[in-house]
Amino acid sequence: MxxxxxxxxxxxxxxxxxxxxxxxxxxxxxxxxxxxxxxxxxxxxxxxxxxxxxxxxxxxxxxxxxxxxxxxxxxxxxxxxxxxxxxxxxxxxxxxxxxxxxxxxxxxxxxxxxxxxxxxxxxxxxxxxxxxxxxxxxxxxxxxxxxxxxxxxxxxxxxxxxxxxxxxxxxxxxxxxxxxxxxxxxxxxxxxxxxxxxxxxxxxxxxxxxxxxxxxxxxxxxAGDLRFIDSIAINNLMIDRFKKYGAFDVFKETLYNRKIDLNYLRFVKINSEFKKEYFDALQEDYFKIIRDGDYEDYMSVLNSRNKHILNSCLEAKTCKEFKYERAYWDAQFELMGKKSEVDALKSENKILKNDYSKLNNEYDDVKKDLNKFKNENTKLKNEVSSYKSKNKKLDDSVKSLNRRNTILHKEISEYKSSNSWKITKPLRVIKRKL
Incomplete structure (x- = not known):
């Protein structure tokens, strides 16, 4: 093998x-x-x-x-x-x-x-x-x-x-x-x-x-040809499989929404010359839902978009009416989405304004603190400058004293040198006498 x-x-x-x-x-x-x-x-x-x-x-x-x-x-x-x-x-x-x-x-x-x-x-x-x-x-x-x-x-x-x-x-x-x-x-x-x-x-x-x-x-x-109509039968066979294996009740909501959504997607994608035939087959399938007593079961789990797809298909007298009704609903839904988006942006803008005001107040506080520190800094700078000036005067005084001290040392040294003979000569005389 x-x-x-x-x-x-x-x-x-x-x-x-x-x-x-x-x-x-x-x-x-x-x-x-x-x-x-x-x-x-x-x-x-x-x-x-x-x-x-x-x-x-x-x-x-x-x-x-x-x-x-x-x-x-x-x-x-x-x-x-x-x-x-x-x-x-x-x-x-x-x-x-x-x-x-x-x-x-x-x-x-x-x-x-x-x-x-x-x-x-x-x-x-x-x-x-x-x-x-x-x-x-x-x-x-x-x-x-x-x-x-x-x-x-x-x-x-x-x-x-x-x-x-x-x-x-x-x-x-x-x-x-x-x-x-x-x-x-x-x-x-x-x-x-x-x-x-x-x-x-x-x-x-x-x-x-x-x-x-x-x-x-x-x-x-x-390809978008007539074979797209097979999507309707395939979705029904899929639901049958879930029922056969005892998994339908657990996944009913997903299955019903997938069926309506996928069938409509194929309606949108099928070539225009086949749309009427697809619509007729789709409408017949949806009327069967009513005949089988499953309509309320669908309505209990379908989202708003899929409810509209099912109902507008059931109510439409022609394929063109169904297409226009769906286009109008989608446009309204998109408009509602845009309005919601605008409302969300407005709300966000309000929050941003509040944040801006808060930050602006914080900025003012920071500016005040900055000016305070600037003034303190200027005062410290002036004090440092004053101490530097005083230190310079002290340095000058020290230097002057050092110079005077040097002169005195020199004078003393000279004095010692010039008077040393007056001391040493009498000493020599005394020593001889002794």
């Missing part, structure tokens, strides 16, 4: 496929199988796959008619034989040591799956950058060197990206729980992720950047 099965669903990525395959065939972990599912590509992708396969017997190329990412991924998983499973996107990049290091860590931790960090690459800007969702620093710090399950993580489960390429899975675990990607939908990795997360008992985190996600305008999740 090989150590890792790498699954690469491939559809019309001739521009990036070579780079992707290079980073897989050159992995430092050699004991791998590479299963490439050509999902009905119409460009040169199949030709590129076959060319690599002819030079590396670890590569298997399977072609099928176009069924989408989910079907291609499921096909690859069915064919996998490795101890671990890695799901690679055909337009992205993986560090050459990624599989070896995550395999060793998964073995060390006996993990159902291992999380690791990822970078972003903007194709248009030719720029690599980090983002909080793919860095998962908060999740990494919480897990540390331990292993956890979703209950240990709490709300942190929503800070883990659903993308499969930021994880290495134990293949026996995947096959035992029978997890699949929902076919026929984009954003399908959401459902795969939650099924895996709720079943995993041993989740580990390898804190290292090992993957680079490529962003470009015409990728499936950025």
């Amino acid at each position: 090989v150590k890792v099965s790498v699954i690469i669903p491939t559809y019309n990525v001739e521009e990036f496929l070579g780079e992707c395959l290079e980073c897989i065939v050159n992995q430092t972990l050699k004991d791998i199988e590479i299963i490439c599912i050509n999902d009905g590509s119409t460009d040169k992708s199949l030709e590129i796959l076959n060319d690599y396969a002819s030079n590396d017997n670890r590569i298997k190329v399977i072609s099928q008619e176009n069924k989408g990412h989910a079907a291609a991924s499921n096909k690859g998983m069915d064919l996998s034989t490795g101890e671990y499973l890695y799901l690679m996107d055909s337009d992205d990049l993986l560090e050459l040591n990624a599989l070896e290091e995550t395999y060793n860590y998964a073995e060390k931790k006996s993990a159902d799956f291992v999380l690791f960090q990822s970078m972003n690459y903007s194709q248009d800007e030719n720029k690599v950058y980090k983002s909080w969702i793919y860095s998962m620093d908060e999740v990494a710090d919480f897990i540390g060197d331990s292993v956890v399950d979703y209950k240990d993580l709490g709300d942190l489960i929503f800070k883990i990206p659903v993308t499969p390429w930021s994880k290495l899975y134990n293949n026996n675990f995947i096959k035992e729980i029978g997890v699949r990607f929902p076919e026929g939908l984009i954003f399908d990795d959401n459902i795969f992720f939650w099924d895996v997360l709720f079943n995993a008992k041993r989740i580990a985190f390898y804190k290292k950047y090992l993957f680079t996600r490529r962003w470009y305008d015409y990728s499936s999740t950025m």
Whole structure:
């Protein structure tokens, strides 16, 4: 049995496929199988796959008619034989040591799956950058060197990206729980992720950047075409998963707000020619909330913005009305935010004025103290000057006395010298007489 099965669903990525395959065939972990599912590509992708396969017997190329990412991924998983499973996107990049290091860590931790960090690459800007969702620093710090399950993580489960390429899975675990990607939908990795997360008992985190996600305008999740409507079904399936695994009541508030928020985000981002169809599908989904008796349940946990999104969608007679109503609300909300900001600035300004007045009073006190010290200093300077003047006079007097003393010493010396014979001569006379 090989150590890792790498699954690469491939559809019309001739521009990036070579780079992707290079980073897989050159992995430092050699004991791998590479299963490439050509999902009905119409460009040169199949030709590129076959060319690599002819030079590396670890590569298997399977072609099928176009069924989408989910079907291609499921096909690859069915064919996998490795101890671990890695799901690679055909337009992205993986560090050459990624599989070896995550395999060793998964073995060390006996993990159902291992999380690791990822970078972003903007194709248009030719720029690599980090983002909080793919860095998962908060999740990494919480897990540390331990292993956890979703209950240990709490709300942190929503800070883990659903993308499969930021994880290495134990293949026996995947096959035992029978997890699949929902076919026929984009954003399908959401459902795969939650099924895996709720079943995993041993989740580990390898804190290292090992993957680079490529962003470009015409990728499936950025295209803004009719497939964006799939977001509505995906969000409902996600809520169903939480109910299935008994986690709905704990996370209901987050789930309902995420559903409304993400569905509206896709409405904003979908191309203008598809907005009416998206609106019709969204309105039907929201009317179903009423029919199912869940409306009050939503209202009890939705924030004010999402309440307005839901209600304005239900009340709007046309897509245009919904769009204008939302634009008006957002403008009002932004205006309220600006007013709050102005009020906050006014309050801050009042505090600053008080601080300024206080500082100004303190400044006046300091000025008074300074003038006082200046006056005292001037007085001391005058006294010092006076003492210096007196000292100078004393010095002059001492010098005068010293000069007079020197003269006196000289006069005495001269006197002694001139009178010494008068004393010594009588002494000599006396001595002779004796």
